[in-house]
Amino acid sequence: MNVKEAYSYSVSFLEANGVDEADFKALTVVCHVAGIKNSEYHAHKDDFIITKRLADCLWKLKTGEPLQYVIGKWDFYESEFYVGEGVLIPRPETEELVDLAVKYLKTVTNPVVIDLCSGSGCIGVSIAKAVTDSKVYCIEKSKEAFRYLEKNAKDCNNVVLINDDIFNDIDIENADLIISNPPYIKTSDLPNLQDEVKKEPQMAFDGGNDGLDFYRIINNNWTSKLKPNGVLMLEIGEDQGKDIFDVLTEFYNVEVKKDMYGNDRMVVAKR
Ligand SMILES: C[S@@+](CC[C@H](N)C(=O)[O-])C[C@H]1O[C@@H](n2cnc3c(N)ncnc32)[C@H](O)[C@@H]1O
Structure with a gap:
């Protein structure tokens, strides 16, 4: 599966499971698994993606885990901060x-x-x-x-x-x-x-x-x-x-x- 297919699949999966902001969350986890920034999606949409890692992320989002915990980091001010449970x-x-x-x-x-x-x-x-x-x-x-x-x-x-x-x-x-x-x-x-x-x-x-x-x-x-x-x-x-x-x-x-x-x-x- 390439990045573009993974994104399209992820949006459908999250929407079907009633997860809010499905578009943004799908884009963010797909780019996270592909090792790129959200802004680099278009340049990398044909790259191959590891579907097992993506499936783990989607499952966590389905169970209500915050997006930031799923990807383990979040941008704040001028840096990235590690975040997770606790x-x-x-x-x-x-x-x-x-x-x-x-x-x-x-x-x-x-x-x-x-x-x-x-x-x-x-x-x-x-x-x-x-x-x-x-x-x-x-x-x-x-x-x-x-x-x-x-x-x-x-x-x-x-x-x-x-x-x-x-x-x-x-x-x-x-x-x-x-x-x-x-x-x-x-x-x-x-x-x-x-x-x-x-x-x-x-x-x-x-x-x-x-x-x-x-x-x-x-x-x-x-x-x-x-x-x-x-x-x-x-x-x-x-x-x-x-x-x-x-x-x-x-x-x-x-x-x-x-x-x-x-x-x-x-x-x-x-x-
Ligand atoms: C609203 S959060 C703010 C965290 C961070 N400063 C931020 O802006 O994202 C409040 C923080 O206070 C910590 N906290 C709660 N009670 C505390 C206490 N008695 N002494 C020190 N830290 C405490 C919590 O664990 C939590 O990390």
Whole structure:
């Protein structure tokens, strides 16, 4: 079977099994198995493809496994990140937070950054790669997620990885920027997540009764780890833009910014 036939077969298979976004998922797994980028499909449509590997991928998609876990990696900001069971898949909204951080950090010499709740490392590792004179501490509690963090940070000598709970008192140097995309879904809303999202670790989502537990601990325990005039940047849920002002009592100039979809998504605050 060649790449073009494999693509056509995959679309039909996924559609027949009720998988959403069948076109895009078919193209992505076929190109993954063929070892090419999606954009190279046309140039390689007559290449031979290993159907056994493709069949494995299609079967996993049929059972509801996220596309990103099936292919084992995902593009984020300017790099590819390894992902799989046990780690949150990086989201495009988070790229906007990284972009804000990189712009700010380019105005600081040898900045120190703390990325709380790092997951795959998509925030901290992207910053470390984009701001080469920075030193970035990435803190992640989950052992499974930490394994991906280690893989994704492998070639970065300006990243320090810490496998710990941000509710603990962690001895660390003071930072110019603390950044975090913490769990922020209310515990009672977790059962309402989409089935595919439920395949991702619940620990990555659970923000406690009102979804704000992690912002409280950042405000209460982490402000002292910021240098004077240091900056805090957070990702928030789209319905948390008002509540966050009551939580961030240790900060002034708290500003909520919208994402590309027009939803409240990021907070920038100064110590
Ligand atoms: C929303 S995910 C964000 C992951 C990554 N920063 C990103 O943007 O894709 C939250 C992360 O916090 C981690 N986490 C949950 N509780 C934690 C805790 N108490 N201390 C440190 N990390 C924690 C989860 O394992 C998960 O990786």
